[in-house]
Amino acid sequence: MTFVHPSFGVVTSPTEMSTSVATLALSSLTQNYYPTMQVELDQPAKALFCFMRPDGRPSYTPELLRDMSRIQKDIALATAGAEPFRYVVVGSRVLGTFNLGGDLDLFGAKIRAGARDALRAYAHACVDIVYHNAVGYDRQVTTVALVQGAALGGGFEAALSCHHIVAERSATFGLPEVLFNLFPGMGAYSLLSRRLDPARAEKLILSGKIFSAVELHEMGLVDHLAEDGEGDTAVREYLGRLDRRFNAHQAVLKARHRVNPLTREELIDVVDVWVDAAMKLEEADLRKMARLVRAQSRRHGSGADQRLAAE
Template sequence: MDQQVPGASSSDITTLPKMPMHEEVAREFYRELDVSLDPKARTYWCHMKPQGRPSFTLGLLKDLNVMQRSLHRMYVSSVRRGEAPMDYYVLGSRMPDIFNLGGDLGHFAERIRTGDRKSLEVYAKACIDVLYYNSVSFDLPVITIAMVQGDALGGGFEAALACDVIIAERSAKFGLPEVLFNLFPGMGAYSFLSRRLDAARAEKLIMSGRIYTAEELYEMGLVQVLAEDGKGRQAVNDYIRRNVRRHNSHSAIYRARRTVQPITYRELHDVVGVWVDAALNLGKQDLRKMERLMSAQDRRNGQPSVTDTSHRA
Protein backbone atom coordinates (compact mmCIF):
# COMPACT_ATOMS: atom_id res chain seq x y z
CA MET A 1 0.00 0.00 0.00
CA ASP A 2 1.50 3.35 -1.03
CA GLN A 3 1.60 6.20 1.42
CA GLN A 4 -1.30 8.55 0.83
CA VAL A 5 -2.96 11.59 2.25
CA PRO A 6 -6.68 10.83 2.56
CA GLY A 7 -7.62 14.47 1.98
CA ALA A 8 -8.38 16.72 -0.92
CA SER A 9 -7.78 15.53 -4.45
CA SER A 10 -7.21 17.73 -7.47
CA SER A 11 -10.90 17.40 -8.32
CA ASP A 12 -11.81 19.02 -5.00
CA ILE A 13 -10.35 22.39 -6.05
CA THR A 14 -11.57 22.75 -9.60
CA THR A 15 -14.33 25.16 -8.52
CA LEU A 16 -12.89 28.17 -6.74
CA PRO A 17 -15.19 29.88 -4.21
CA LYS A 18 -15.42 33.62 -4.84
CA MET A 19 -16.12 34.63 -1.24
CA PRO A 20 -13.52 34.90 1.57
CA MET A 21 -12.76 31.63 3.30
CA HIS A 22 -14.31 32.68 6.64
CA GLU A 23 -17.61 33.35 4.87
CA GLU A 24 -17.38 30.02 3.06
CA VAL A 25 -16.76 28.24 6.39
CA ALA A 26 -19.75 30.02 7.94
CA ARG A 27 -21.99 28.49 5.25
CA GLU A 28 -20.97 24.94 6.12
CA PHE A 29 -23.03 22.67 8.35
CA TYR A 30 -21.96 19.49 10.13
CA ARG A 31 -24.23 17.44 12.35
CA GLU A 32 -21.46 16.50 14.79
CA LEU A 33 -19.10 19.48 14.48
CA ASP A 34 -19.16 23.24 15.02
CA VAL A 35 -16.70 25.09 12.77
CA SER A 36 -15.74 28.73 12.28
CA LEU A 37 -12.82 30.74 10.93
CA ASP A 38 -11.66 33.85 12.75
CA PRO A 39 -10.10 35.97 9.96
CA LYS A 40 -8.38 38.39 12.37
CA ALA A 41 -6.70 35.67 14.43
CA ARG A 42 -6.31 33.56 11.26
CA THR A 43 -7.57 30.59 13.24
CA TYR A 44 -9.95 27.79 12.23
CA TRP A 45 -11.95 26.49 15.21
CA CYS A 46 -13.41 22.98 15.14
CA HIS A 47 -15.45 21.72 18.09
CA MET A 48 -16.60 18.11 18.31
CA LYS A 49 -20.20 17.45 19.36
CA PRO A 50 -20.90 13.74 18.74
CA GLN A 51 -24.52 12.67 18.82
CA GLY A 52 -25.05 10.06 21.53
CA ARG A 53 -22.00 8.52 23.17
CA PRO A 54 -19.18 11.11 23.73
CA SER A 55 -16.77 9.16 21.56
CA PHE A 56 -15.66 8.89 17.96
CA THR A 57 -18.91 7.80 16.37
CA LEU A 58 -18.89 6.97 12.69
CA GLY A 59 -20.94 10.12 12.17
CA LEU A 60 -18.32 12.27 13.88
CA LEU A 61 -15.53 10.60 11.91
CA LYS A 62 -17.39 11.23 8.65
CA ASP A 63 -17.91 14.89 9.51
CA LEU A 64 -14.23 15.31 10.45
CA ASN A 65 -13.13 13.73 7.17
CA VAL A 66 -15.44 15.94 5.09
CA MET A 67 -14.39 19.03 7.06
CA GLN A 68 -10.69 18.31 6.49
CA ARG A 69 -11.21 17.94 2.73
CA SER A 70 -13.24 21.14 2.65
CA LEU A 71 -10.66 23.05 4.69
CA HIS A 72 -7.89 21.98 2.32
CA ARG A 73 -9.93 22.87 -0.77
CA MET A 74 -10.86 26.32 0.54
CA TYR A 75 -7.31 27.09 1.67
CA VAL A 76 -5.80 26.14 -1.69
CA SER A 77 -8.49 28.12 -3.52
CA SER A 78 -7.77 31.17 -1.36
CA VAL A 79 -4.03 30.92 -2.01
CA ARG A 80 -4.70 30.77 -5.75
CA ARG A 81 -6.52 34.09 -5.36
CA GLY A 82 -3.51 35.55 -3.56
CA GLU A 83 -4.81 35.09 0.00
CA ALA A 84 -3.42 32.99 2.87
CA PRO A 85 -6.51 32.73 5.08
CA MET A 86 -5.32 30.87 8.19
CA ASP A 87 -2.28 29.94 10.25
CA TYR A 88 -3.80 27.83 13.04
CA TYR A 89 -6.32 25.03 13.41
CA VAL A 90 -7.80 24.33 16.85
CA LEU A 91 -9.59 21.09 17.76
CA GLY A 92 -11.84 21.32 20.81
CA SER A 93 -15.10 19.92 22.17
CA ARG A 94 -18.61 21.13 22.96
CA MET A 95 -19.10 18.34 25.52
CA PRO A 96 -18.85 19.64 29.11
CA ASP A 97 -15.77 18.23 30.87
CA ILE A 98 -15.11 15.82 27.99
CA PHE A 99 -12.74 16.25 25.06
CA ASN A 100 -13.46 12.78 23.69
CA LEU A 101 -13.69 9.38 25.38
CA GLY A 102 -12.29 7.45 22.42
CA GLY A 103 -13.51 4.55 20.36
CA ASP A 104 -17.17 3.55 20.15
CA LEU A 105 -17.01 0.62 22.57
CA GLY A 106 -20.58 -0.55 21.95
CA HIS A 107 -19.88 -0.72 18.23
CA PHE A 108 -16.67 -2.65 18.93
CA ALA A 109 -18.31 -5.19 21.25
CA GLU A 110 -21.15 -5.97 18.87
CA ARG A 111 -18.86 -6.40 15.87
CA ILE A 112 -16.38 -8.52 17.81
CA ARG A 113 -19.17 -10.84 18.99
CA THR A 114 -20.30 -11.44 15.41
CA GLY A 115 -16.73 -11.73 14.10
CA ASP A 116 -17.35 -8.81 11.75
CA ARG A 117 -13.78 -8.04 10.67
CA LYS A 118 -14.86 -5.81 7.78
CA SER A 119 -16.80 -3.40 10.00
CA LEU A 120 -13.90 -3.14 12.44
CA GLU A 121 -11.53 -2.42 9.55
CA VAL A 122 -13.86 0.24 8.14
CA TYR A 123 -14.12 1.97 11.53
CA ALA A 124 -10.38 1.83 12.18
CA LYS A 125 -9.57 3.17 8.71
CA ALA A 126 -11.96 6.08 9.26
CA CYS A 127 -10.04 6.87 12.44
CA ILE A 128 -6.57 6.83 10.93
CA ASP A 129 -7.72 8.78 7.87
CA VAL A 130 -8.70 11.64 10.17
CA LEU A 131 -5.73 11.36 12.54
CA TYR A 132 -3.11 11.05 9.81
CA TYR A 133 -4.36 14.03 7.83
CA ASN A 134 -4.43 16.07 11.03
CA SER A 135 -0.91 14.89 11.96
CA VAL A 136 0.50 16.30 8.70
CA SER A 137 -1.39 19.59 9.17
CA PHE A 138 -3.60 18.84 6.15
CA ASP A 139 -0.49 19.24 3.96
CA LEU A 140 -0.70 22.99 4.61
CA PRO A 141 1.54 25.52 6.43
CA VAL A 142 -0.88 25.40 9.35
CA ILE A 143 -0.12 24.69 13.02
CA THR A 144 -2.63 22.34 14.66
CA ILE A 145 -3.61 22.77 18.31
CA ALA A 146 -5.61 20.43 20.56
CA MET A 147 -7.56 22.44 23.15
CA VAL A 148 -8.33 19.88 25.85
CA GLN A 149 -11.00 21.00 28.34
CA GLY A 150 -11.97 17.72 29.94
CA ASP A 151 -11.10 14.07 29.62
CA ALA A 152 -9.23 12.75 26.58
CA LEU A 153 -9.24 8.95 26.73
CA GLY A 154 -8.29 6.31 24.18
CA GLY A 155 -8.90 7.77 20.75
CA GLY A 156 -9.47 11.17 22.34
CA PHE A 157 -5.88 11.10 23.62
CA GLU A 158 -4.70 9.92 20.19
CA ALA A 159 -6.54 12.82 18.53
CA ALA A 160 -4.77 15.29 20.82
CA LEU A 161 -1.38 13.66 20.15
CA ALA A 162 -1.95 14.03 16.41
CA CYS A 163 -1.78 17.82 16.83
CA ASP A 164 1.41 19.89 16.83
CA VAL A 165 0.56 21.50 20.19
CA ILE A 166 -1.58 20.40 23.14
CA ILE A 167 -3.05 23.10 25.40
CA ALA A 168 -4.89 21.55 28.34
CA GLU A 169 -6.79 22.84 31.33
CA ARG A 170 -5.42 21.65 34.67
CA SER A 171 -8.41 19.43 35.47
CA ALA A 172 -8.16 17.60 32.13
CA LYS A 173 -7.37 13.90 32.33
CA PHE A 174 -5.63 11.72 29.75
CA GLY A 175 -5.43 7.96 29.48
CA LEU A 176 -5.35 4.85 27.32
CA PRO A 177 -7.67 2.39 29.10
CA GLU A 178 -7.69 -0.28 26.38
CA VAL A 179 -5.39 -2.65 28.29
CA LEU A 180 -8.06 -2.85 31.00
CA PHE A 181 -10.14 -4.99 28.63
CA ASN A 182 -7.12 -6.77 27.11
CA LEU A 183 -6.74 -4.63 23.99
CA PHE A 184 -4.42 -1.77 23.02
CA PRO A 185 -4.95 1.69 21.46
CA GLY A 186 -4.46 0.87 17.80
CA MET A 187 -5.19 4.12 15.97
CA GLY A 188 -1.90 5.93 16.47
CA ALA A 189 -1.02 6.04 20.18
CA TYR A 190 2.13 3.94 19.85
CA SER A 191 3.30 5.86 16.78
CA PHE A 192 2.71 9.31 18.26
CA LEU A 193 4.02 8.52 21.75
CA SER A 194 7.15 6.74 20.54
CA ARG A 195 8.06 9.89 18.58
CA ARG A 196 7.22 12.33 21.36
CA LEU A 197 8.85 10.18 24.07
CA ASP A 198 10.59 6.94 23.10
CA ALA A 199 9.47 3.35 22.62
CA ALA A 200 10.13 2.29 26.23
CA ARG A 201 8.22 5.17 27.80
CA ALA A 202 5.46 4.87 25.21
CA GLU A 203 4.96 1.20 26.07
CA LYS A 204 5.03 1.96 29.80
CA LEU A 205 2.34 4.60 29.41
CA ILE A 206 0.17 2.41 27.18
CA MET A 207 0.51 -0.70 29.36
CA SER A 208 -0.24 1.16 32.58
CA GLY A 209 -3.87 1.76 31.63
CA ARG A 210 -3.86 4.58 34.18
CA ILE A 211 -5.27 8.07 34.03
CA TYR A 212 -2.77 10.94 33.87
CA THR A 213 -3.34 14.54 34.87
CA ALA A 214 -2.61 17.38 32.48
CA GLU A 215 0.19 18.46 34.80
CA GLU A 216 1.84 15.02 34.63
CA LEU A 217 1.80 15.15 30.83
CA TYR A 218 3.13 18.71 30.96
CA GLU A 219 6.10 17.43 32.97
CA MET A 220 6.62 14.71 30.32
CA GLY A 221 6.57 17.32 27.57
CA LEU A 222 3.40 15.96 25.94
CA VAL A 223 1.33 18.99 26.93
CA GLN A 224 2.90 22.30 25.88
CA VAL A 225 0.66 24.75 27.77
CA LEU A 226 -1.23 24.31 31.07
CA ALA A 227 -4.30 26.52 31.39
CA GLU A 228 -6.41 27.25 34.43
CA ASP A 229 -9.82 25.60 34.41
CA GLY A 230 -12.27 27.48 32.24
CA LYS A 231 -9.43 29.39 30.57
CA GLY A 232 -8.58 26.97 27.78
CA ARG A 233 -9.79 29.15 24.92
CA GLN A 234 -8.10 32.20 26.41
CA ALA A 235 -4.87 30.18 26.68
CA VAL A 236 -5.13 29.23 23.01
CA ASN A 237 -5.71 32.85 22.00
CA ASP A 238 -2.79 33.98 24.17
CA TYR A 239 -0.54 31.28 22.66
CA ILE A 240 -1.42 32.41 19.15
CA ARG A 241 -0.88 36.10 19.96
CA ARG A 242 2.50 35.39 21.58
CA ASN A 243 3.67 33.36 18.61
CA VAL A 244 2.07 35.16 15.68
CA ARG A 245 5.43 36.52 14.53
CA ARG A 246 7.02 33.08 14.93
CA HIS A 247 4.45 31.16 12.93
CA ASN A 248 6.74 30.64 9.96
CA SER A 249 9.59 29.25 12.08
CA HIS A 250 7.30 27.11 14.27
CA SER A 251 5.49 25.67 11.26
CA ALA A 252 8.84 24.86 9.65
CA ILE A 253 10.07 23.20 12.85
CA TYR A 254 7.01 20.95 12.98
CA ARG A 255 7.49 20.06 9.31
CA ALA A 256 11.13 19.26 10.08
CA ARG A 257 10.02 17.02 12.95
CA ARG A 258 7.75 15.13 10.58
CA THR A 259 10.66 14.76 8.16
CA VAL A 260 13.09 13.49 10.80
CA GLN A 261 10.53 11.30 12.61
CA PRO A 262 7.91 10.53 9.96
CA ILE A 263 4.69 8.74 10.77
CA THR A 264 3.46 7.32 7.50
CA TYR A 265 -0.08 6.36 6.62
CA ARG A 266 1.18 2.86 5.89
CA GLU A 267 2.53 2.57 9.44
CA LEU A 268 -0.83 3.52 10.92
CA HIS A 269 -2.61 1.17 8.51
CA ASP A 270 -0.36 -1.76 9.44
CA VAL A 271 -0.86 -1.17 13.18
CA VAL A 272 -4.61 -1.10 12.59
CA GLY A 273 -4.29 -4.63 11.18
CA VAL A 274 -2.66 -5.73 14.44
CA TRP A 275 -5.46 -4.02 16.38
CA VAL A 276 -8.22 -5.77 14.40
CA ASP A 277 -6.58 -9.16 14.95
CA ALA A 278 -6.26 -8.48 18.69
CA ALA A 279 -9.85 -7.23 18.93
CA LEU A 280 -11.24 -10.37 17.31
CA ASN A 281 -9.24 -12.43 19.81
CA LEU A 282 -11.00 -10.94 22.85
CA GLY A 283 -12.94 -13.33 25.07
CA LYS A 284 -16.31 -12.98 26.79
CA GLN A 285 -14.80 -11.64 30.00
CA ASP A 286 -12.86 -9.00 28.05
CA LEU A 287 -16.03 -7.91 26.26
CA ARG A 288 -17.90 -7.64 29.56
CA LYS A 289 -15.16 -5.33 30.87
CA MET A 290 -15.40 -3.27 27.69
CA GLU A 291 -19.16 -2.95 28.11
CA ARG A 292 -18.84 -1.97 31.78
CA LEU A 293 -16.57 0.88 30.72
CA MET A 294 -19.05 1.79 27.99
CA SER A 295 -21.88 1.86 30.55
CA ALA A 296 -19.83 4.17 32.77
CA GLN A 297 -19.35 6.50 29.81
CA ASP A 298 -23.08 6.48 29.08
CA ARG A 299 -23.96 7.28 32.70
CA ARG A 300 -21.48 10.12 32.70
CA ASN A 301 -23.09 11.50 29.57
CA GLY A 302 -26.55 11.18 31.13
CA GLN A 303 -27.72 8.49 28.74
CA PRO A 304 -29.18 5.03 29.27
CA SER A 305 -26.61 2.41 28.35
CA VAL A 306 -27.19 0.38 25.20
CA THR A 307 -25.11 -2.40 23.74
CA ASP A 308 -24.87 -0.77 20.34
CA THR A 309 -26.38 2.08 18.39
CA SER A 310 -27.09 2.20 14.72
CA HIS A 311 -24.17 4.16 13.29
CA ARG A 312 -24.17 4.93 9.65
CA ALA A 313 -21.45 6.80 7.87
Protein backbone atom coordinates in the same frame (compact mmCIF):
# COMPACT_ATOMS: atom_id res chain seq x y z
CA MET B 1 -2.75 13.97 -1.89
CA THR B 2 -6.17 13.01 -3.22
CA PHE B 3 -9.43 14.15 -1.65
CA VAL B 4 -12.99 13.41 -2.67
CA HIS B 5 -15.18 16.36 -1.72
CA PRO B 6 -18.92 15.60 -1.25
CA SER B 7 -19.88 18.42 -3.61
CA PHE B 8 -16.83 19.09 -5.78
CA GLY B 9 -15.64 15.54 -6.56
CA VAL B 10 -12.02 14.38 -6.79
CA VAL B 11 -9.18 16.85 -6.36
CA THR B 12 -5.89 15.20 -7.27
CA SER B 13 -3.52 18.14 -6.90
CA PRO B 14 -3.62 21.67 -5.47
CA THR B 15 -2.62 22.99 -8.90
CA GLU B 16 -5.77 21.48 -10.40
CA MET B 17 -8.07 23.33 -8.06
CA SER B 18 -9.58 26.66 -9.00
CA THR B 19 -9.89 29.63 -6.71
CA SER B 20 -13.67 29.24 -6.85
CA VAL B 21 -13.49 25.73 -5.38
CA ALA B 22 -11.28 26.96 -2.53
CA THR B 23 -13.75 29.76 -1.89
CA LEU B 24 -16.67 27.32 -1.86
CA ALA B 25 -14.80 25.05 0.54
CA LEU B 26 -14.16 27.94 2.92
CA SER B 27 -17.83 28.86 2.67
CA SER B 28 -18.77 25.28 3.53
CA LEU B 29 -16.55 25.40 6.60
CA THR B 30 -18.21 28.54 7.93
CA GLN B 31 -21.81 27.57 7.21
CA ASN B 32 -21.87 24.90 9.96
CA TYR B 33 -23.54 22.18 7.92
CA TYR B 34 -21.83 19.41 9.91
CA PRO B 35 -24.44 17.88 12.27
CA THR B 36 -22.01 16.74 14.99
CA MET B 37 -19.49 19.59 14.74
CA GLN B 38 -19.47 23.32 15.40
CA VAL B 39 -17.06 25.22 13.12
CA GLU B 40 -16.03 28.84 13.65
CA LEU B 41 -13.56 30.98 11.72
CA ASP B 42 -11.73 33.42 14.00
CA GLN B 43 -10.04 35.79 11.58
CA PRO B 44 -8.11 37.84 14.19
CA ALA B 45 -6.62 34.60 15.54
CA LYS B 46 -6.07 33.27 11.98
CA ALA B 47 -7.71 30.09 13.20
CA LEU B 48 -10.48 27.68 12.34
CA PHE B 49 -12.07 26.27 15.50
CA CYS B 50 -13.67 22.84 15.16
CA PHE B 51 -15.68 21.75 18.21
CA MET B 52 -17.10 18.25 18.60
CA ARG B 53 -20.81 18.08 19.47
CA PRO B 54 -21.69 14.38 19.14
CA ASP B 55 -25.07 12.96 19.95
CA GLY B 56 -25.15 10.46 22.80
CA ARG B 57 -21.98 9.27 24.52
CA PRO B 58 -19.15 11.61 23.47
CA SER B 59 -17.09 9.10 21.51
CA TYR B 60 -16.00 8.73 17.90
CA THR B 61 -19.24 7.50 16.42
CA PRO B 62 -19.48 6.86 12.66
CA GLU B 63 -21.47 10.10 12.40
CA LEU B 64 -18.77 12.15 14.11
CA LEU B 65 -16.06 10.53 11.98
CA ARG B 66 -18.08 11.35 8.87
CA ASP B 67 -18.32 15.02 9.78
CA MET B 68 -14.67 15.28 10.84
CA SER B 69 -13.61 13.72 7.53
CA ARG B 70 -15.74 16.20 5.58
CA ILE B 71 -14.25 19.09 7.53
CA GLN B 72 -10.70 17.89 6.91
CA LYS B 73 -11.35 17.63 3.17
CA ASP B 74 -12.82 21.12 3.15
CA ILE B 75 -9.78 22.42 5.05
CA ALA B 76 -7.44 20.90 2.46
CA LEU B 77 -9.46 22.46 -0.35
CA ALA B 78 -9.79 25.88 1.30
CA THR B 79 -6.06 26.16 2.06
CA ALA B 80 -4.70 25.04 -1.32
CA GLY B 81 -2.95 28.03 -2.81
CA ALA B 82 -4.43 30.36 -0.18
CA GLU B 83 -4.15 31.14 3.52
CA PRO B 84 -7.63 31.84 4.92
CA PHE B 85 -6.29 30.62 8.28
CA ARG B 86 -3.02 29.31 9.69
CA TYR B 87 -4.28 27.23 12.59
CA VAL B 88 -6.90 24.55 13.11
CA VAL B 89 -8.01 24.11 16.72
CA VAL B 90 -9.85 20.94 17.68
CA GLY B 91 -11.96 21.07 20.83
CA SER B 92 -15.24 19.93 22.35
CA ARG B 93 -18.51 21.55 23.31
CA VAL B 94 -19.47 18.71 25.67
CA LEU B 95 -19.09 19.77 29.29
CA GLY B 96 -16.34 17.87 31.06
CA THR B 97 -15.34 15.79 28.06
CA PHE B 98 -13.00 16.24 25.14
CA ASN B 99 -13.71 12.75 23.81
CA LEU B 100 -13.98 9.29 25.36
CA GLY B 101 -12.48 7.50 22.37
CA GLY B 102 -13.65 4.74 20.10
CA ASP B 103 -17.26 3.65 19.79
CA LEU B 104 -17.03 0.72 22.19
CA ASP B 105 -20.63 -0.32 21.61
CA LEU B 106 -19.86 -0.62 17.91
CA PHE B 107 -16.65 -2.53 18.69
CA GLY B 108 -18.48 -5.09 20.79
CA ALA B 109 -21.21 -5.59 18.20
CA LYS B 110 -18.78 -6.04 15.29
CA ILE B 111 -16.52 -8.39 17.24
CA ARG B 112 -19.42 -10.59 18.35
CA ALA B 113 -20.72 -10.67 14.78
CA GLY B 114 -17.29 -11.54 13.38
CA ALA B 115 -17.52 -8.45 11.13
CA ARG B 116 -13.79 -7.92 10.63
CA ASP B 117 -14.13 -5.86 7.44
CA ALA B 118 -16.60 -3.44 9.06
CA LEU B 119 -14.37 -3.01 12.11
CA ARG B 120 -11.36 -2.48 9.86
CA ALA B 121 -13.20 0.16 7.82
CA TYR B 122 -14.07 2.05 11.03
CA ALA B 123 -10.45 1.82 12.23
CA HIS B 124 -9.09 3.11 8.93
CA ALA B 125 -11.47 6.08 9.07
CA CYS B 126 -10.07 6.93 12.51
CA VAL B 127 -6.50 6.65 11.24
CA ASP B 128 -7.22 9.01 8.36
CA ILE B 129 -8.39 11.68 10.83
CA VAL B 130 -5.23 11.22 12.91
CA TYR B 131 -2.94 11.28 9.87
CA HIS B 132 -4.29 14.50 8.36
CA ASN B 133 -4.11 16.23 11.76
CA ALA B 134 -0.50 15.10 12.19
CA VAL B 135 0.72 16.31 8.78
CA GLY B 136 -1.29 19.53 8.78
CA TYR B 137 -3.14 18.50 5.62
CA ASP B 138 0.18 18.80 3.73
CA ARG B 139 -0.28 22.55 3.99
CA GLN B 140 1.26 25.23 6.20
CA VAL B 141 -1.50 24.56 8.73
CA THR B 142 -0.68 24.10 12.39
CA THR B 143 -3.06 21.86 14.35
CA VAL B 144 -3.81 22.47 18.02
CA ALA B 145 -5.88 20.40 20.46
CA LEU B 146 -7.80 22.32 23.12
CA VAL B 147 -8.55 19.76 25.82
CA GLN B 148 -11.17 20.65 28.42
CA GLY B 149 -12.23 17.57 30.38
CA ALA B 150 -11.52 13.90 29.73
CA ALA B 151 -9.52 12.75 26.71
CA LEU B 152 -9.51 8.96 26.82
CA GLY B 153 -8.49 6.28 24.34
CA GLY B 154 -9.04 7.66 20.85
CA GLY B 155 -9.68 11.07 22.38
CA PHE B 156 -6.13 11.08 23.76
CA GLU B 157 -4.84 9.84 20.38
CA ALA B 158 -6.67 12.64 18.58
CA ALA B 159 -5.08 15.22 20.88
CA LEU B 160 -1.64 13.67 20.38
CA SER B 161 -2.08 13.84 16.60
CA CYS B 162 -2.10 17.63 16.75
CA HIS B 163 1.12 19.64 16.62
CA HIS B 164 0.35 21.30 19.96
CA ILE B 165 -1.84 20.50 22.98
CA VAL B 166 -3.35 23.19 25.19
CA ALA B 167 -5.15 21.71 28.20
CA GLU B 168 -6.99 23.07 31.20
CA ARG B 169 -5.51 21.96 34.51
CA SER B 170 -8.45 19.71 35.37
CA ALA B 171 -8.26 17.85 32.04
CA THR B 172 -7.46 14.15 32.22
CA PHE B 173 -5.86 11.78 29.75
CA GLY B 174 -5.66 8.01 29.56
CA LEU B 175 -5.53 4.90 27.42
CA PRO B 176 -7.87 2.41 29.13
CA GLU B 177 -7.81 -0.24 26.37
CA VAL B 178 -5.51 -2.54 28.34
CA LEU B 179 -8.31 -2.91 30.92
CA PHE B 180 -10.25 -5.03 28.42
CA ASN B 181 -7.19 -6.82 26.99
CA LEU B 182 -6.58 -4.56 24.00
CA PHE B 183 -4.26 -1.70 23.09
CA PRO B 184 -4.91 1.77 21.59
CA GLY B 185 -4.38 1.17 17.89
CA MET B 186 -5.36 4.45 16.23
CA GLY B 187 -1.98 6.14 16.51
CA ALA B 188 -0.99 6.09 20.19
CA TYR B 189 2.14 3.99 19.74
CA SER B 190 3.38 5.96 16.73
CA LEU B 191 2.64 9.35 18.27
CA LEU B 192 3.87 8.64 21.80
CA SER B 193 7.08 6.95 20.64
CA ARG B 194 7.92 10.13 18.72
CA ARG B 195 7.03 12.51 21.54
CA LEU B 196 8.69 10.36 24.22
CA ASP B 197 10.51 7.16 23.22
CA PRO B 198 9.32 3.57 22.58
CA ALA B 199 10.04 2.36 26.12
CA ARG B 200 8.13 5.15 27.84
CA ALA B 201 5.39 4.96 25.23
CA GLU B 202 4.84 1.26 25.94
CA LYS B 203 4.90 1.86 29.69
CA LEU B 204 2.22 4.53 29.38
CA ILE B 205 0.09 2.43 27.01
CA LEU B 206 0.21 -0.67 29.21
CA SER B 207 -0.38 1.21 32.47
CA GLY B 208 -4.07 1.92 31.88
CA LYS B 209 -3.50 4.92 34.15
CA ILE B 210 -5.43 8.19 34.04
CA PHE B 211 -3.03 11.16 33.93
CA SER B 212 -3.67 14.76 34.85
CA ALA B 213 -2.86 17.59 32.46
CA VAL B 214 -0.20 18.73 34.93
CA GLU B 215 1.50 15.31 34.82
CA LEU B 216 1.52 15.28 31.02
CA HIS B 217 2.84 18.85 30.96
CA GLU B 218 5.75 17.72 33.09
CA MET B 219 6.33 14.85 30.64
CA GLY B 220 6.32 17.26 27.70
CA LEU B 221 3.13 15.90 26.12
CA VAL B 222 0.98 18.94 26.96
CA ASP B 223 2.50 22.13 25.59
CA HIS B 224 0.53 24.71 27.57
CA LEU B 225 -1.54 24.58 30.76
CA ALA B 226 -4.59 26.80 31.06
CA GLU B 227 -6.57 27.58 34.17
CA ASP B 228 -9.93 25.84 34.39
CA GLY B 229 -12.60 27.64 32.41
CA GLU B 230 -10.05 29.74 30.55
CA GLY B 231 -9.11 27.31 27.77
CA ASP B 232 -10.76 29.28 24.96
CA THR B 233 -8.89 32.45 25.93
CA ALA B 234 -5.64 30.63 26.65
CA VAL B 235 -5.54 28.87 23.28
CA ARG B 236 -5.94 32.19 21.46
CA GLU B 237 -3.10 33.68 23.48
CA TYR B 238 -1.02 30.60 22.67
CA LEU B 239 -1.78 31.01 18.95
CA GLY B 240 -0.70 34.65 19.21
CA ARG B 241 2.69 33.58 20.61
CA LEU B 242 3.09 30.99 17.86
CA ASP B 243 2.18 33.51 15.19
CA ARG B 244 4.80 36.01 16.28
CA ARG B 245 7.38 33.42 15.18
CA PHE B 246 5.30 31.72 12.48
CA ASN B 247 8.17 31.23 10.04
CA ALA B 248 10.39 29.62 12.69
CA HIS B 249 7.61 27.34 13.96
CA GLN B 250 6.73 26.22 10.43
CA ALA B 251 10.37 25.42 9.74
CA VAL B 252 10.61 23.37 12.94
CA LEU B 253 7.47 21.41 12.00
CA LYS B 254 8.91 20.67 8.57
CA ALA B 255 12.18 19.54 10.16
CA ARG B 256 10.24 17.35 12.61
CA HIS B 257 8.39 15.60 9.78
CA ARG B 258 11.59 15.17 7.78
CA VAL B 259 13.65 13.72 10.64
CA ASN B 260 10.90 11.48 12.05
CA PRO B 261 8.16 11.23 9.40
CA LEU B 262 4.77 9.76 10.19
CA THR B 263 3.25 7.91 7.26
CA ARG B 264 -0.29 6.77 6.69
CA GLU B 265 1.11 3.33 5.84
CA GLU B 266 2.61 3.02 9.33
CA LEU B 267 -0.67 3.99 10.97
CA ILE B 268 -2.62 1.55 8.77
CA ASP B 269 -0.22 -1.30 9.54
CA VAL B 270 -0.52 -0.69 13.28
CA VAL B 271 -4.29 -0.34 13.24
CA ASP B 272 -4.54 -3.62 11.31
CA VAL B 273 -2.66 -5.23 14.21
CA TRP B 274 -5.32 -3.68 16.44
CA VAL B 275 -8.11 -5.19 14.33
CA ASP B 276 -6.50 -8.64 14.56
CA ALA B 277 -6.18 -8.29 18.34
CA ALA B 278 -9.74 -6.99 18.70
CA MET B 279 -11.18 -9.96 16.82
CA LYS B 280 -9.47 -12.29 19.34
CA LEU B 281 -11.19 -10.75 22.37
CA GLU B 282 -13.20 -13.22 24.41
CA GLU B 283 -16.61 -12.73 25.96
CA ALA B 284 -15.09 -11.86 29.33
CA ASP B 285 -13.09 -9.06 27.66
CA LEU B 286 -16.19 -7.76 25.89
CA ARG B 287 -18.08 -7.67 29.18
CA LYS B 288 -15.27 -5.57 30.68
CA MET B 289 -15.54 -3.26 27.69
CA ALA B 290 -19.27 -2.90 28.26
CA ARG B 291 -18.73 -2.14 31.95
CA LEU B 292 -16.28 0.60 31.01
CA VAL B 293 -18.87 2.12 28.68
CA ARG B 294 -21.44 2.16 31.49
CA ALA B 295 -18.96 3.67 33.95
CA GLN B 296 -17.93 6.40 31.51
CA SER B 297 -21.55 7.17 30.66
CA ARG B 298 -22.40 7.57 34.35
CA ARG B 299 -19.38 9.79 34.97
CA HIS B 300 -19.46 11.93 31.84
CA GLY B 301 -23.12 11.75 30.86
CA SER B 302 -24.63 10.91 27.51
CA GLY B 303 -23.17 14.02 25.90
CA ALA B 304 -26.38 15.18 24.27
CA ASP B 305 -27.63 16.90 27.40
CA GLN B 306 -24.23 18.36 28.32
CA ARG B 307 -23.43 20.46 25.28
CA LEU B 308 -22.27 23.96 26.01
CA ALA B 309 -24.76 26.61 24.96
CA ALA B 310 -22.65 28.08 22.18
CA GLU B 311 -25.45 29.70 20.22
